[in-house]
Amino acid sequence: MKFWFLTEPETIGVIIGVFFGIVSRIYMLRTDYRQYPTYPHGKLIHLSLAIIAAGLGAILVPALLNKDYTAVTFLTLAAQQFRDVRNMERQSLEKVDQMELVPRGNAYIEGIAMVFEGRNYLVIFSAFVASFFGIVFAWYWGILAGLLSLIVAKIFQSGKNLGQIADIREAQVRVEGPDLYVDSVYIMNVGLPSNQKIIQKHGMGLMVTPKNQNVKVTIANLGQRQAILHNLSTILGVYRDSGEPALIPMTKLNLETGELAVFILPQIADTETAKQALRRVPVLENAVRMPTESAARSKGGK
Template sequence: MLNNNMIAVILGVIIGFLNRLLMLKTDYRQYPTHTHGRIIHLSLGFIAAGLGAVAVPSLLKENYTAITFLGLAAQQFRDVRNMERQTLTTLDSLELVPRGVTYIEGIAMVFEGRNYLVIFTSFFVSLISILMDWKWGILAGIITLFVSKKYMSGSSIKELAEVVEGKVIVNGPHLYVDDIYIMNIGLKDNQDRILEHGVGIILKPKDQNSIVTIANLGQRQAILHNLATIMGVYRDSGEPALVPLAKRDLNDGRLGVFFLPQIKDIQKAIEVVKQTPVLENAVRLPSESEVNE
């Protein structure tokens, strides 16, 4: 017959692992990969759930070595973050349109943070199950699943800026999106291909914070990478004239995005930009400064 502590540990492990399973999502970015990448992250999630669940009965028995194990787990998860960063940085060099350092750091941070959410979930469920009853533990687990779901998703570009179509203009050797200068295109062949396949998008920031955030080079690169991943890209290596670019208007902070998709669909491109996540490391809040207040 299982005692109360064992029931609490099992319940904590199950709900903690279920939490990691719900947070594991392979989407258009294909990371983690469908099979081996998922196995790695689910295994780490199971270990995290076990550590969080076992820590409660250990602490209640005044066995404080459990804190040491949690500290070691934190170190291991930091190593996981470093591993993800190194792997993605290596893969990024082979992309036609790279993610960029800021995007990679954000992905690595997310994978580390989700393991901590699993530890918190299993710890909380195990604690409630021991102090009250296993039924209350299940209720606590359901609540933590909703909390984790909330922290799983962040804000997107549509919350920071109005995204509209921009006209691609070739004036002599100069390329513009509306009135925002993009780059110099010398060859007539490249100019013709740009006019045929090019798409222009304008991001109009909604406030002072948005102006600084979308100006971040890492955030701009994330927008370009998402466009290339979802819509394809009309270019190959060694063709600098066809590289997608995002340049800003220095006067009002608008961002002009020039891109050559494999399939030219401006409405889909606008929607992709709107859904691009706002990178945590790109966010700036100058309005919170005492000087601006």
């Protein structure tokens, strides 16, 4: 018995496109230390959307080849749907964030929501590319193009980490009377002797040294700094409970050098793990600033 779809290039092209679209989403979807998306229901939602996105991307090719240009208008509906997904993720994370001892912050939440929207477009891209090559050329070219699209999706899956733009080192935590310092950077005033003892016992300090002028402005962003504190607290734990403002993790800038001092009270007092966790903190897209690219700072800029 012959496989009937082998004689229908459009059908097999669409199947290949849908397959690689779904595979690309599975490839990009994982539940990590942040426990988001949740398992299994959060993953089920995103995989269901992946099937829809893959179908749109794959079917778009035969529609264009058959000169059915009105089918392209369905992409606008898909874009609206994925924007609704972004809003859904934002609202969900904002509600969950209210229960965190060290919240993510609005900038981090917006970045996560933006990523989930963007990855649906990568699914459409993978499905479209695999379907196009499978229909126009041959099914094996569709598979090859689908594999290459997975590489592209992996490249655009995530941006830079903090370790790529800054150097991380351990810093000394000092309590001088009521004043708390990380190296020479003043952090805050700690009035209660009991809190001073807790900080002396459990406090840990890290210093983030920017590699260039642009990074100085990026790590000064309050949203980026909150993301640093949230990730460290999630991985290492945090030695505090609600209603204890004196024991909250904090970041402060060294205004002369642009370095960022990080003070945390971890449950797991492992400096190497803390430095590695800090290196892996994502650089938020909406926190990136590039003042050196400004025409005002270039020679002869007006």
